[in-house]
Amino acid sequence: MIVVYEKEGKRELIIKGAFDVILNLADQPQQVKEDLKEQNEMFAEKGQRVIAIATISDYDGGLAEEELESSLAGLKIQGLVGIIDPPRPDAYESIEDAQNAGIKVKMITGDHPKTASIIAKDIGLADYDKIMTGKEIDEQVDSKDFARIVDETAVFARVSPENKMQIVSALKEESEVVSMTGDGVNDAPALNDANIGVAMGVRGTEVAKEASDMILTDDRFGTIVDAVEEGRIIFDNIKKYVSFLFACNMVEIVAIFASVVFLLPMPIAPLHILVFKFNY
Structure with missing residues (x-):
């Protein structure tokens, strides 16, 4: 997200977003970037989601979306924010019940790999240490062992909408009956491609609901386990x-x-x- 404030004739651009993205845009010394990476790792090891906040002082670029995106020279990261998004209280028992019933539960997220692994461990996900990133998916998607690797992986981090579809397709190649849950527009392709697409009824978007086969009225993972x-x-x-x-x-x-x-x-x-x- 980008906003521009104007005060006393001077404009300041403020941007927030995923740390990796903001770091690539930042115009700062390499040592500063390395220090920021260490801070990011520290937050991730605590299971926190990290948002970077950066600014451009005396911003003189345009205000249209296209102009903002092309006028980020001189961007300086001012700090990082670690956010804890605790699992629902019933998630622990639901995950355990699902796995005891022979269901392979996999986590697909846009979070940092370490953050995803810590959360997966916290909720009792089996093989939480078997992680695959979106970049690794892009590199291995054409390999003959890709479907087997996906089937053996429990946590997928930093994934794109295309990666989600590739994960679903790979699991179906392994003769798995795939149920995909999601709530956003970027989840819609994977929801549509899965054997059973499950959308969130409370916070889910209309696009996700239209692409799914089933809608949860309470957004609880436990409801899926009860239905099974x-x-x-x-x-x-x-x-x-x-x-x-x-x-x-x-x-x-x-x-x-x-x-x-x-x-x-x-x-x-x-x-x-x-x-x-x-x-x-």
Whole structure:
């Protein structure tokens, strides 16, 4: 985000954004950048998201969006802000229940890799130390082992919308049934490509909702786990009922078939079959 303040005839540009992006735009000595990187690592190791704030004094560029983007010479980083975004209280139990049920839970985020790993460890995500960045995805997407590597990775950091689609496609290549959750416009392509796209109903954008197959009205990950549990119960009951019908009907089929083959009296009349069906 960029804003320009004007006071007493002087204008000052202030910009905030992801540390890596702002650092690449900054016009500062290399030693200063190295010190800032160390500070960023310190914040990331605490599981904090980092925002960099930079300024241009006596800004004389234009105010249109295109002019602002091309007039960032002399940008100086003034400081870093570490933000803690704590997981929901029910996330810990939901993650554990999902993994115990055989569901592979993966984290896809735009955060720093260390920040993502710390949060993944905090919520109990299995293999939280197996991390892959968006840059690494771009480098390996055409390799023959890409799908296997993605399947074995638990945390994806600094990813782009295109990377999210590549992750979903790779998991589908590994014959996985993929459910993708998201709330932003940049999540829409991956939500649409997944077997089951799940959008957030409270804070989700309309684009994400339109691209998804299911909308969570409470934005809780635990709701997905509860839905999977109920679905498995229903599926298990269906299998039991089909097995029961098959066992009962097989007896009737064998008895009638044997009577026809050996020219014996019909053991079961149509009325008997109807009575059996009504008593199931």
